[in-house]
Amino acid sequence: MSVARVSLQPAFVLHHRPYRDTSALLEIFTPEFGRIGLVARGLRSAKSRLQGVVQPFCPLLVSWSGRGELATLTGCEPSGMLTRLDGARVLSGFYLNELLLRLLHRHDPHPALFECYAQTLHLLQQPDMEQRALRIFEKHLLREMGYALMLDHEAESGVPIEPAEMYSYHLERGPLTCAAGAYAGIRIQGHSLLALLNETLHDAASLREAKLLMRAALGLYLGNKPLRSRELYIDFRKSRALSPSPSSSPVLENAL
Amino acid sequence: MPQDSLINDLIQALRCLPGVGPKSAQRMAFHLLERNRAGGRALAQALTAAMDNIHHCASCRSLSESELCRLCADPRRDRGLLCVVETPADVLAVDRATDYKGLYFVLMGHLSPLDGIGPNEIGLDKLAARFDSGGITEVILATNPTVEGEATAHYISELARARGIRPTRIAHGVPLGGELEYVDSGTLSHAFSGRRDI
Numbered sequence: 001m002s003v004a005r006v007s008l009q010p011a012f013v014l015h016h017r018p019y020r021d022t023s024a025l026l027e028i029f030t031p032e033f034g035r036i037g038l039v040a041r042g043l044r045s046a047k048s049r050l051q052g053v054v055q056p057f058c059p060l061l062v063s064w065s066g067r068g069e070l071a072t073l074t075g076c077e078p079s080g081m082l083t084r085l086d087g088a089r090v091l092s093g094f095y096l097n098e099l100l101l102r103l104l105h106r107h108d109p110h111p112a113l114f115e116c117y118a119q120t121l122h123l124l125q126q127p128d129m130e131q132r133a134l135r136i137f138e139k140h141l142l143r144e145m146g147y148a149l150m151l152d153h154e155a156e157s158g159v160p161i162e163p164a165e166m167y168s169y170h171l172e173r174g175p176l177t178c179a180a181g182a183y184a185g186i187r188i189q190g191h192s193l194l195a196l197l198n199e200t201l202h203d204a205a206s207l208r209e210a211k212l213l214m215r216a217a218l219g220l221y222l223g224n225k226p227l228r229s230r231e232l233y234i235d236f237r238k239s240r241a242l243s244p245s246p247s248s249s250p251v252l253e254n255a256l
Numbered sequence: 257m258p259q260d261s262l263i264n265d266l267i268q269a270l271r272c273l274p275g276v277g278p279k280s281a282q283r284m285a286f287h288l289l290e291r292n293r294a295g296g297r298a299l300a301q302a303l304t305a306a307m308d309n310i311h312h313c314a315s316c317r318s319l320s321e322s323e324l325c326r327l328c329a330d331p332r333r334d335r336g337l338l339c340v341v342e343t344p345a346d347v348l349a350v351d352r353a354t355d356y357k358g359l360y361f362v363l364m365g366h367l368s369p370l371d372g373i374g375p376n377e378i379g380l381d382k383l384a385a386r387f388d389s390g391g392i393t394e395v396i397l398a399t400n401p402t403v404e405g406e407a408t409a410h411y412i413s414e415l416a417r418a419r420g421i422r423p424t425r426i427a428h429g430v431p432l433g434g435e436l437e438y439v440d441s442g443t444l445s446h447a448f449s450g451r452r453d454i
Contacts, residue, residue, distance in 0.1 A: 015370050021275045052440040056403045078441050090407045094369045101370065229369035240414050 004067050009033065010079060011062040012117065013054055014097040018044060026054065026073065027101060028062060031114035035104045038064050040073040050076050057083045057093050057121055069106070089124050091236060092134060094229040095256055096120060099138070102222055103145060116140040131211070131255040132201045138214040139196060149217060150174035151197040163191040171217055186213050211255070230256045263289070315386075317379050318344045318362040327351075327360060334358045336393040340383070340412055342366055342400055350398060358396070361386070366399055366408040375411065383412065387419045394422045401428045401446075 014035065015027040022045035026038045042048055053060065053076055063075035085093045096117065104110065116137055123133035142148055153160050154167070155174030161167070167175040168185040175193055176185070192206040192213075201207050233256045263285060270281040288296035312318065313325035320326070327333065327347070337358025341347055347360050363378040375381065386392070395416045399405035413423035429447035430439050439447075 017371065049438075049440070052442050055442070058442070084445075085403075086410070088410060090403060090410070091369075093403075094407070098370055228372050228374065232367065232369045232374055235375055236411060236414070239411070239418060 004071070005063075005065045005074075006033065007063040007075070008061040008077075009063070010114070011060050012121075013056045013058070013060065014100055015056070016040075016054065021045075022048075024054070025070070028060075029100055029104075029114060029117065030062070030109075031111040032109055034108040034110055035100060035106050036064075037070045037106060038062075038073045039070050040076075043073075053078055056097060057085055057090075059083065059118065083121050083125065085121070085124055088236065088240075089130065091229060091233045092124055092130055092255060093121065095134070095227065095233065096137060098227055098229045099141060099218070102227075103141065103218075110144045113140055113144040131207045132199075134255055135196065135201055135207070135210045135214055136199050138218060139199075142214075142217060145221065147217070147221065149196075149213070151193045161190045161193050161197075163189075163194055165190040167193065169193075169213055169216075171220055186216055188213055316347075316360045316362055317364060317382070318347055318360065332357075335391055337396065338386070338392050338394070339396040339398050340409075341398045342405065342408075346398065356396075363399070363408065366402070366404040367411060368404050378408070380412065380415065384415050384419075387416060387421055392421055394424060397423060397425045 009030045009032060011028045011030045013026055014029050016024050019025045019039065022042050024040045024043040026040055027035060028038060029035050040050070040054060043050055043054060059079045059081075061077050061079045062073065064071040064073050066072045100117070120133045120137040123129040139149065151161070153174075155170070155176055157177075161175065166178050167188055167190060168178050169175050169188050170185040175188070175190075178187075188209045189205065192201075192209040195201045195203075195206040196210045196213075201210055237254065266285045266288075267278070267281045270276055270284050271278065276284070288299075309321045310319055311321075313320040313328055314323050315328040316325060318325050318327075320328075322329070334357050337356070338361055339350060339356060339358055340361045340363065341350065342363050342365060344362055344364075347362060350356055350360075361379075361383055363380075365373055365378045367373060367375065367378065387395075395412065397409040397412055399409045409425055413425070416423040427450055428443065429450060430436065430443065436444065
């Protein structure tokens with residue numbers, strides 16, 4: 001079997017953990033190869049120049065060689081502007097990474113999702129975009145996994161969604177008018193469904209309803225194990241709420 | 257080569273050390289047995305004594321053989337300052353390199369939600385209790401400048417701020433004697449945005 005060599009593939013580091021004395025195991029996300037595992041030999045040694053470069057949320061160009069579950073990192077350089085997520089937004093970033101690690105299989109390419117991930121990180125750096133960015137990412141993630149949510153018409157009759165109508169969303173079927181759905185499922189306004197469809201989530205009500213819908217939909221595929229980044233996020237919001245003098249960093253929305 | 261089980265046990269035991277594979281473990285075992293039995297006995301005694309008597313300091317979570325470690329028990333140190341670091345090795349590094357005279361708190365790690373390491377795993381509940389007990393005016397956040405280290409520093413800064421304690425973060429920048437051309441872009445942009453008047 002020949003050894004595959006890939007050079008300068010755009011990538012983000014999703015996760016890294018120490019391995020042996022000076023090496024590290026990386027999970028990276030690439031457009032053409034999907035999520036892959038790499039061994040970075042000597043990454044943590046004193047002489048390594050890459051240590052500051054191989055960090056989550058930074059756009060990178062990565063080279064590696066080898067086949068199978070773990071390939072070997074052969075090169076890595078930063079590409080484009082550095083993404084700097086400040087202390088609180090980093091938690092949303094961890095959330096994105098945890099979703100990708102839990103829901104994507106290795107070696108399963110999702111070029112459109114890679115694009116969307118980069119865009120989401122960019123949006124997270126801007127004020128007041130956190131919730132919207134996360135919901136749009138979750139929607140794309142579900143679609144890439146093959147479980148796209150039906151957002152444009154009623155599941156039973158096929159009638160287009162009415163903004164003023166109240167729907168009850170059944171995850172296996174789609175939105176039903178409240179009469180047909182007999183109030184089971186997740187209640188969501190037609191307006192919010194359309195806002196999620198068109199990625200125009202602006203008002204608090206749509207954001208809240210979209211959040212609950214997405215949490216339930218992702219919950220189907222995440223299983224029983226809780227998302228640790230979400231727990232940390234909620235913890236952090238609690239400790240933040242106690243603070244009498246708000247810090248200079250942006251307000252942490254109730255986004256997860 | 258079939259070996260006696262005692263030798264095998266020794267080789268296996270030595271492999272628990274970082275960076276020691278089967279070959280080095282065998283070399284170490286034979287060296288101790290053939291050339292340095294006294295050294296081997298001393299090592300065994302030191303290991304037993306250390307394993308039995310060293311635990312975490314009740315105050316800073318660093319390693320210590322008494323209830324309070326040497327630094328925490330020292331009456332000359334400034335009890336208004338608290339420096340938060342990730343590992344006991346960081347305590348030594350800061351202590352050697354600076355004239356810092358306050359106390360330390362060792363997290364023994366950093367927040368890393370993807371590895372399941374949350375605030376309680378790194379003793380932030382204990383740190384918060386220490387903040388509550390009063391007397392601290394400034395907390396110096398000396399966690400590593402990684403994404404996880406920054407998240408940890410941010411989390412602690414909120415805990416401190418909620419209790420009216422001033423949180424400060426150590427500066428990041430170009431290493432002394434370094435050349436800008438060879439400094440990675442992240443460090444350089446940090447150093448640039450953190451510039452100050454001279």
